[in-house]
Amino acid sequence: MLLTLIPCLFAGVLAASACTPSSLPSAGNRLPAKFQPAGGCCGITLVVPPAQNLIPHLAIAPKLGDFLLLPNHSAVAAQMLRVPHFIERYPDDGGRPDDATTAYLGYTHNAFYAAFVCKDPDPKDVRAHMVARDSLGNDDKVTLFLDTFGDHRRAFVFQSNADGIQADALYSEQNGYDYSFDTVWDTWGRRTPYGFVVLMRIPFVSLYFSKARPDQLRRWGIILERDVASNGESDFWPRSRHDVAGRLTQERIVEGFQDIGHGQNVQLEPYALARNLRQLNSVNPVNPYFEDKHLQGYAGLDAKFILHNSLVLDTTLNPDFSQVGVDNPAAPNQRFPAYFPEVRPFFIENSSYFQTPINLYYTDNIVRPQFGARLTGKAGPWALGLLGVDDRGPGEAVPPGNPQANTRALDYLARVDRDLGKLSDVGVIYADREYLGSFNRDGGVDYRARFRNRWTVTGQAMTSETSNLSNSTDGEQECESTSLDCSGQAYMQGISYSALHNSWWINYDDTAAGFVTDTGFFRRPDVRQAKGSYNYTFRPASGPVLSDDIDFYTERIWDHHGTPLDFYFNPSYNINFKRQTYFGLWANFGQDRLRPIDYSQLTGDVEYHSHVAGASFSTSPVPYLGFSASYSGGTVINYSPPSNDAPAPVDESQPSISVEIKALRAIDLQNSYSFTRFSTLNSGQTVYDNHQIVSRWNYQMTKAASLNLIGQYISTLPNEQYTDASNSQSLFADALFTYMPHPGTAFYFGYIGNFDNYDRSLCTRLPDGLCNSSDPILPTNSPTLMNDGKTIYVKMTYLLRF
Template identity: 35%
Template sequence: MPPIRDPLVLSLLILAPAIGVVAQEPGPTLHIVRTSRPPELQDFVSGAASPDRTDNSGAVAVNDFRQRDPGDGNPASAPTTAYVTYDDANLYVVFVCKDAPTLVRAALAKREETTADDAVAVYLDTFRDRKHAYLFLSNPLGVQADALVTEGQDDDYSFDGVWQADGRLTPDGYVVRFAIPFRNLRFPRAPAQTWGIALVRYIRRNNEESYWPYLTKRIAGLVPQFATLEGLRDISPGRNPQAIPYGAFTGARFLDMETPAFRTASDRRVGLDFKGVIRDALTLDATVNPDFSQVESDEPQVTINERFEVFFPEKRPFFIENAGYFQTPVNLFFSRRIADPGAGLRLTGKAGPWAVGAIGIDDRAPGQAVASEQARIGAVRLEREVGHESTVGMLASDRTLAGGANHVVSADTRLTLTKTWIFTGQAMATHTRDTSGAGSSGSGWYANLLHDGRNLDYSGTYLDLSPSFETQLGYVKRVGIREFEQVLELVRRPKGPVVKVGPTFTTLFDWDRDGRLLDRSLEASFEVKLRGETKLVLGREQAFELFADHPFDTYLTKLTLESEWLKWLAGTAKLRLGTAVNHKPPKGTAPYLGDAAKGELGLTFRPAPRLRLDHTFLYERLTTRPDASPPGAPLSPTRVFTDRILREKLNYQFTRALSLRAIVDYAMVNRDSTLSRVDRQHRWGVDLLLTYLVNPGTALYVGYRDGYENLAILPGSPPALYRTDDPTTSVGRQVFLKFSYLLQF
């Protein structure tokens, strides 16, 4: 298959706006009235509220919940009623959910750890733009989760709002009460509001999502199908000034790998984050000496034989809020590139049909290597609604350091062509100048055609990045390529315990700029999904890879099993068997093909509502093949390397605010030095964290970390590091204390 050339993609980007854009039919309208008596949880627990149109606070009731999954359009499997009203300060939603008490899944857990529980949720499209929405979710015990929803992007659960959720189990199910302050929402400045709204109930044992209004998978997108919420009058978030001062102390003893020597260090840091609202819809954030500490550790990943950079998600507080405002189809702003900022300013929100995101910040980390210079960083993102449910946007970013600079500009569009077809396109240009003044320019194109339906999903994606394309603030694995990927999924949804069955076909081709094939992947898989969030997937991949000018044909047979059938136990098992390329052979040895085995096992135990135990084991092995061994290798199969990673994690929730987390990590990499140059590592560590989280702005963290590795210092002038057999040397020990407090004026 020949590579796709630039004019085709350019034509798609130019002609796509001319294609007819289809609007969704309007959904039902919910008209609510202001209450003088906010609904209380006890009123519904005691049965004082009636399941008809209103309760005794004047809240309007809705009860026609219908499934989106697994039975599209079927009534919810358990009776559900929601009551909606508001006063000057809050929007109130109370869910009354009927069910057998022994079947309800609910645990007292940390904020946002609700994925295994039954839950109810409220979606609010406060600008009625049919693209953006707030999501507020609670499990039956009032454990919260919230997110920003943007059509065409993954839900952004890094958003943390300050709101109330109270839940209680009852003899015939459970009741949850939401109180969502208007001061934490952004919406148009108008005397009467028209919003979009959707209410949802999740019943995990049935794989069930039931919505009011009825949201079908026969139409692409979720937010465009929301009901219209009317009756909200004379409300405002106000200026809502907020300040979050924080203090942090860290004491550490660590092994300096360069000297090498053991050193001690301490860091005392105080800072302030400030937030204000401009004209009800825009949020201005300012920060001085911001809190960029990362409390939660990254999940383990196998990285020793990877060709390209592995993605680790952002977890630092300042960057994660409203991160979706800076997202583009190709990730051109990846905040983990900013390591140690000193001060920053950010503006995000909506202004009429425009969505706005702007950030200016510095980064002190490069100064450790470049004459104490600080990197200056800025990014602006604008997006405008076009017609119904379509957008056009642009992004510009700039990073300067010690006379060098990296400039990036991008234009993109997302067009709803029909009820099930969506087109996304992006054009990019970069210019980089190094410290000597030499410069280079690059360009990139992206196009995606998506069909999102109930029984057929299709995605076709084309990506073209020139060799000199460079985005120092983005996450782009590879440049100098033309890539074309297609995914086709056919789904049948039978009734009974099997809720989904069908095949998925995936093709991927990469070419260089001269049309030479670099990678090819052809994969077919078959999935059977049952109730209880249980699924079995069997797949086969045939691939081609050109690495270091050596061609390789590889294959993998894949098996995945996942289940949450039991309330107290969830498990995941993955197995990959086939062949793989040794990307890190010894110096002077060409890469070669080996037999590969990869495995992953994850188990989650919930022996009590407050206790959660997570076990994760990752395994990867590469052995030589008799027909492809490097020169001098034994003819019989020989281990090239073996990588094992084990993580044991315990969470205990004393109250909704107070929790203890303990992690023990163990990792070991063994290799044959005549066959691989990966580093022989043997390490383990412990990570303890005590958290008192009142709300996302008010929290106390006390933590301890200690890591051991198979390293020792060889005395001499200068001293040197060498590998030992056992991980007995502490290479990093740290104690930290962090406190923040939310001040609302």
Template identity: 30%
Template sequence: MQICLGRLCKRIFYVSFLQIRLIAVCIAQIPPPGIAPKPTPIIIPNVKGAIVLDGALNESQWQSAKVFSLNYITRPHENTAPPVTTEVRVFEDDRTLYIGFIAHDPNPQNIRAYYRDRDKIWSDDLVGLKLDTFNDSRLAYQFFSNPLGVQADSIQNEMTGRESDSWNGVWDAVGQITETGYQVEMAIPLRILNFREGTENKIWGAEFVRFYPRDERLRISNIPTNRNNACSLCQLGDVSGFKAASQGRNFAVIPTVVASKSRERELTESNQWNDFNNQEIGLDLTWGVTPEVSLQATLNPDFSQVESDIAQLSINNTNALFFGERRPFFLENIDYFSSNFNLVHTRNINAPDYGLKVTGRVDKHSLGLFMADDQTTTFLVPGNLGSDVAELSEKSNNLALRYRFDYSPTISFGVVSTARESDSYHNYVVALDTKYQITEQDTFRVQLVSSETQYPFGLSDKFSDEAQIRLSNKNAFRGNAFKLNYRHNQRDWSVRADHIRNSRDFRADLGFERAIDVTKTVVGGEYRWFNENSWWNRIAVFGDWDTTHSQAGELLEKEAEIHASIRARYQTYMEFTLQTRERVGLRQDSSRLQIENNTTLFQEDSASLYFDMRPSSALYFSFYGQYGDQIDFTNNRLGKQLNLRPRMNLSIGKHLQFNVRHTYRTLDVQGSKLFTANLTDARLTYQFNQRQFIRLIFLYSDIERNLDNYTVNTNDILSVERGLSTQLLYSYKLNPLTKLFIGYSDNSIQNDNVQARTVSEQSIFLKFSYAWLN
């Protein structure tokens, strides 16, 4: 393998281990703030004997379980008494944690429960728990089920303040709706959790939760929440037990079979089809090396997209589009690699032959490491007025390393390092980051990053304008970046301050950082009013001011915006925004990166409205509308833009769902239309049960341009671009690791050169994986 940690250290680790140690020592001298005492732990009894998961809770073991109630509405109200009662029963048997929920409801006919794919039930009635198995307020597992036993699980990361449902554990849930509400039984194998083994009782952080969505979506908990404490996981209660719990080997072998047949054609006079066949056998491996450390490996994987991404419009956009990761190998424990900058975005790795990942937590130390090759090398070419994507037809090796040390519940610091390397190209990155919870309301984060990059000779010839200049370095070059965040958040108000600096030669090619050669400062705040006895429950006014300059101090953008929002009955949210900003257009002389005397500063004023509502369990809709000034980036002038984005989700019975979202965008310049763009993403899904569905997807785009209103050469600009993509997908999931996909997809286009809509791509595919678990 061409990349190794030793070489990485030699080539780019400008920050020595002595410097890292010095930072750690300095941080260690800071006394942690006081932490409010937790309530008395819930003692979870150890009860032996197998039970049958059927949602009935009628086995004798449930009579020996610990019993308690959920007595607090923590959102949108503030620790008030709930209108419904919820009884929780919990016990463990050394190998499995069992939780039973008896959710009473005076009107069971109003229970919101649908058959959906895993992790797609967040608007339903739900019961579940958060579980912090290290009890250090850093990460928490979340397990939820709706009344039909459809599961959702995720990881909450206090370090980044985000939740990710990309994590999928193999656990069971069964539910049933009764005459008095509904009941759910959960069985969570302890082997899917990371925790410290030992012979003493273990104390884990935990919270048991019920979501009760009616006119309002009530979050009901077993513990109260302090809104003056910005740390969510710090407020979990404790559960005690699991004295003899062990994880075993937690070993899984998952062979994968992929077969596909596709054909493509260039829509020329011949319209000749080119056929492609693909039959592959791959292997995935998961191994719990220790109770705290796990290893995942993949050989000859098929990392093609099973399902289409949400469609996006790129017209009049100077930046590369962002698409989230959807592939299981990279999603597994991806939170271990997160930091202030987006330095690890695995979607950049397109077609690997192998992948290896190690993640784990031991005492106060967390580690994530992955390595993968790639048949091609794709990376962003960032700038301060836009970004582009470059692709090399060279095989590359890729590495990401993340280490974090939690000195105390309030202080953490870490290191992130990434590397990408091919025959004529490399990018190495190393970063230090720190989070300090100064008080319950105040949080400080800072990250320092350095990079070294070498582009291949001649790559810049494939680009124009800013990207060509950014790619024209003939020798290896170094850059740096800096990001500082401060947050003060308490019950009624909050303030934030951010300062970001990315130097001209900074690159993070395994991540997704579109802006370089910028220095940006943001200051903002919010004030909130709460109400528990009216048709509305929260009103907020918030806004911010930011300014962005180039590294040379030239103004790129200055913006101020103010928002007013309200949350009300029928799960309604509405937000109105006024925005004013000055920002520069395109460079007049594209051969120079200079901003002053080389760009025009435009004034953009706009207003926007967003609202969403769930008036019934079967219907959700949202709408975003914006009108105001917008730069015409093709012709470097100011126009008027109208942007409308309606969306609707409609459930027809328990099994059928229709989702549609549409984007309508127009730009008028000098009293005449420049373009009109429409984009529709429609999906019809029939969910047979918790495990299988069939889905039909339509993606339709229609762009019309008025070439008479263009001031540039229009020889390479199409006046009409229409496209239609369809996909039919059947999915069966025995569990997150054992699954079957069968699908068909095609794509057709129409434009100035193709007068009628014509199919240009077709494919059928099958993908099957089966997991042997031990």
């Protein structure tokens, strides 16, 4: 047998060597796997492995002008690693890009440089606007991924459009992009007669990476990407395949970065804020009052300590979140708690270190922290995440004089994860929320394993213990809140498959009646749940259609007594065209079983059926216009019936529309309107109407200076005969001028106003408890909307590095 294999191996080596270029002056001469011939016989196929790429050290830092003239660039550009052959990922996986891109890579002692020379057959098609940082939207852009630990799990992401407007993020295989990350780096961009050129300069002091000897080469993972807005094309180097699970799993490992400057060990970002404030304090509903504060000032500090250049200790004291933007409250008629994405930077940055399949990291539960600390990073194959933060929210939610006034909760989270090979890992997590002698503690193990590039298996086992000492009972009981002593377990097991045309996943979850998490996102205990999704994508080789796909999602839920509770089936069809045009059709079919323990008005189990169908459309045919619209209608369940009634089916109608206008390169106008109406099945009478209008205007005067205006109006107008939803109207206005020469150093001047239709019975109280008619808190002749919150503020931050 061995003698039979020898000639086969010899022939394979000859075939491989014959197909390998004799000289490799640039990374682009290495053909992607799709085009590499392989030699083989006797059932054996030999594949030529890609060679490592060396990033050269530069004596002189490159400038944008070094790359503007074609075909000959400067002597500095000639010294850099040239990457001429990007490979298309979308729409034609593995195809040759319509728009050629060449990248140049190199580094000096202080910084890494990446230049992108981007050609376009019609340069007028290049989309680039003077927009806010991290808001590149539908512009043409180039992207650099830097996996400085080479572990295929996390990476720094640096993006730029043709005008040099920046966006930066942290990317993880588990969570995707996190744009709350901001660091100091430089970009230069310019349109050219053949397209555009972008140069990035990324100081090593803005990165984290392992230490090495001065003469030792480091091995980092790199991905380069170009996105072409006009034809929906995405091109990569190295090739990024749809039939391989993950993005960083396909990165190219490069060598270099020898004797480079390490990041500074301490970064301080102090801020000072002065404001005039007027707001309604209704913590005590029987004695509300307006608070007026004139020229109130306070300060805070965010600090970052780099330990061994790979672990990051972030601390915050009196954090301010005045720039987080407009709130988006949940729509009415929610059976379970709604999920709100976190918008506060301290909690978002490096959040991937705490994420597990069963969510124990939902920081929206932390209302108003005063101090916090977070340690995250890598130490060899170990990933570490530690978090400790207080929450003044519970103590501020009760009136003064209440025994719980001015108290605070404490939240702790710890996670350790161990890499297993290139694509797998196993971890442990512990979470704890403590408040006035009560606690909720959760802990468990989780794992992820990837096989043959397409199969991924994930699992987690958790246990929780909850005690409220002031309301404890004898013995363990099934519980759904922290008002009882209880404990329980939760399990999750999932498997997924990814290929060029089809992908699918299946999950099974089991949550005991006593499982509770106060630090994570949690909807319901005592359920067993099986769910899955299947998607098939068609990828035409030519024509106006870039791709279309059909998707099926289904879910079945039981309780632990075996009673079937809910069932859902959701098919959809989506089609993508050029010019960023999309059209989709979808339907949702559901069956919900509600029990007396869910709604006390029910005398027995009742099964409800729902069916909704809808369509959505979006397009951006020209750079200065974007439009989207959707409509859905059908029968759903009214989960907010009058207090003495049980839930009932209602008809739903929900249109929405959104328009974005960029008539000038520096002005971005986004406006949207959505409407929801519930009506009775038989008579057609309105149950409630919900309106939401949002308008965002941004004027980007320079890269550093901008003026942002936000207006939002939300109203719910109920018919009390059919729902207990409250009549609410609110108007929010935000005006903000920002000057930010670089992240961490900024000047803000802003106004925040909030108007609500509060109950006119609110009043100040006399000692006998009656309303003080001479000092009503809300005069009956006041306008419909009262200004219950007004803030004018000035804020300054300054980044210090040591």
